[in-house]
Amino acid sequence: MDIHGENEFKIKSYSNAAYTLDKLTEPVVDMSPSQLFAIRGIGEAIGKKIQEIIETKRLSILDEYIQKTPPGILEMLKIKGLGPKKIVTIWKELEIESIGELLYACEENRLVKYKGFGEKTQKNIQEALEFYLHHQGNYLYEQVENLANNLQQNLQDAFPNDTHIISGAFKRQMEWLGFLDIVTTLSEDNLVSWLSAKLFKIEKNENYFTCKGEDNFEIRWHLTPTENFFWKDFTLSCDPAFLNAWEKLPHFKMEAFKSEDAIFEQVNVHYIPASQRELPEIIGKAATKPLSKTIQPSDIKGIIHSHSTWSDGIHTIEQMAIAAKEQGYEYLIISDHSKSAFYANGLQADRIIAQHKEIDALNKKLAPFVIFKSIESDILNDGSLDYPDEVLASFDIVIASVHSNLKMTEEKAMMRLIRAICNPYTSILGHPTGRLLLSRKGYPVNHDEIIEACAEHNVVIELNAHPRRLDMDWRFIQKAIESDVLISIDPDAHAIEGYKDCKYGVLVAQKAGLTAANNLSSFSLAEMMEFIEYQQAKRG
Ligand SMILES: [Zn+2]
Ligand SMILES: [Zn+2]
Structure with missing residues (x-):
């Protein structure tokens, strides 16, 4: 409109x-x-x-x-930084009707001649367009999860005498996917007639068939004879470097593997789940002894980082607490937004006192379940937290997060983060890069330095489990574990439904081999109380 x-x-x-x-x-x-x-x-x-x-x-x-409205104009609405006003200018004045044309116009420096488009705006639009085109057709793990599970089930029901498995990036539990790989023993005729009946258009490629669903999401069908099934699935469900190293193992030879286990038995290596088939180094580890059991969704014992109606959440603290208790969690750490987050109704000092009274009363009512007092305190431009020390001292746990001025250099980002980590009131560093998967890159940081600083100042690094964040990136978790830095898988729940996101944090954490012992939200209530005591001692 x-x-x-x-x-x-x-x-x-x-x-x-x-x-x-x-x-x-x-x-x-x-x-x-x-x-x-x-x-x-x-x-x-x-x-x-x-x-x-x-x-x-x-x-x-x-x-x-x-x-x-031309389809290209509708598509522009998905581009970050392009609001309706700018789109009208682009459409009516520049007479541009597609994303490709618009990118070209940016490259040609044509936007700057129009009202509302400075050089900086043009550059931002160009970057947003490049990002969009790069990620087009990609989906978050959570967005394809139902599709993948239903597909597996429907195939099994329709062709019970064949074998089918969802493989590839999905099996590896990647945070986002460009396509879904399916390995199946189905014949070409059966597949084509089954898909045609569902009105899917099928294309034949050199090694597989593809079809595309409603949202342009690609499904790749790898038709494989039974004797080759497990090996095909294996090759698709590991990183190329991992596969390369595997094929060079001394006892490796191609054969008709009768199971996934047989692939491991042949080379005398303990089982490596698909989620961990990333860096080749893990093969050496699994050759000497079984891999440690990674964290499971049932290992999450408490909800850390959640919002309530006191800031921008949908449910009251009581509703959030009762739901957490009913779902078997031992405690809830309520961390609403702080006062700088005015857009999210962040808490001014007087409202904090009132909130703490409410929590005290609820704790009497809901015992032995415990609600801890926390805040998601904004890391300001200069790296300080946005309350004086005496206010920060009233919280059991302070989570420090960047929410403003996200466009910054690595130098600036690191200054803010390191100062926040050094603050004795900080217990957890929230979503360390501010990224939003497939839509915002996040500010540039040096993970090694963050991990070192967190180790020195006993700060936990959050793995924000929202499927669009999954921040910190799992690729740095191993380094954190080696440096004795705890990770905390937190749902950042803005409603009760948000608790289920813990699972997505667990799935990516498994990729990094995270165990329950290294995860703060797996602490029992007693352990959490000890942790809080220890953190408070840090405040001096
Ligand atoms: Zn946040
Ligand atoms: Zn939050």
């Missing part, structure tokens, strides 16, 4: 309604029309549109707008 120059108030009412819907805790499908229309920020006119969506699964007014 913005792009088509509609009435501002009309636009605002839709946008308010969308915001209100997003924050509702009950499904609108269960509401009567009068209940729906009575919700503040929805009203009758938009309420009727919501009913239309519920009944027809469509919204005709939206369809009309989409109809009269």
Whole structure:
């Protein structure tokens, strides 16, 4: 509507309604029309549109707008930094209608001639476009998880006499995927007729078949005779460097492996799960003794890093706590946003006192379950935390995170982070790079230096388990373990549903061989209390 120059108030009412819907805790499908229309920020006119969506699964007014907008213009809405106003200029004045053309115009320095586009803006748009094109067709692990599991199940049901396995990046538990690999003993005829019945378009490549789903997500079908099945799956489910090293092992020879285990038995190496088939060095480790048992989802004993209605969360502390208790967790660490995060309703000092009173009362009610007092304190531009020491002292745990001025050099980022790590009130460094997978790169950091500083100052590094963050990157976890730095798999939950994200943190942590002993959120309640005592002693 913005792009088509509609009435501002009309636009605002839709946008308010969308915001209100997003924050509702009950499904609108269960509401009567009068209940729906009575919700503040929805009203009758938009309420009727919501009913239309519920009944027809469509919204005709939206369809009309989409109809009269070129697809390339719609695509531009996905580009970071391109709002409706800029898109209108690009479309109507520059007469550009596709992402490719727009990138070219940036390279040609053509945007700067138009109102609202300085040199800096043009550069930012160009970078965002390059990033977008590079990641197009890629999906987060969490986004393809259901598809992968359903596909495996449907194949098994349709062809029980064949063998099928989801392999490749999915089996390796990568944080995002460009395509899904399936190894199957199906014949070409069977596959083609099965997929055609589902209206998939199939293409034949040199080594595999591909088909693409609705979202342009590619599925690769590796049709393999039974005698080759396990080896094919193995080759697809390890890093190329790992595979290369494997094929050079003294006892390795190609044969018809009867199982995955047989591949390991042949070369006298203990089992290495697909998630850990990354660096070749692990083969040597597994040759001498079995690998340590990596962390499992059931090893998460408490919820660390969660928000409530006190800042930008959806559920109250009580709701969050009861849910955590019911799900078998021993404690909940509530860390709402701090005062600098005004956009997230961050806590001013007086509200902290009130929040702590509420937590004290809840702790009496919910014992032996414990809610700990925490804060996600903003790391300011100069690296300081955004409360005076006496306020910081009122928390059991302080998580320090960067949320502002993310565009910075490595030098600047490191100055801020190291100062925050040196602060004796900091117990956990939150999402260390600020990255958002497939959409924001995060500021540049030197992981080795961060790990060294955390080791020196007894600071835990968070592995933010939100599937779009998974930050810190698992590739640096091994180094942290070697330096005796604890990792903390935290869901950064903004609602009860967020707890389930712990699993995605665990899956990538397994890739790095993280054990429960090296993970703070696997501490029992007693161990957590000890940890807090130890952290408080640090404050002097
Ligand atoms: Zn944060
Ligand atoms: Zn947070």
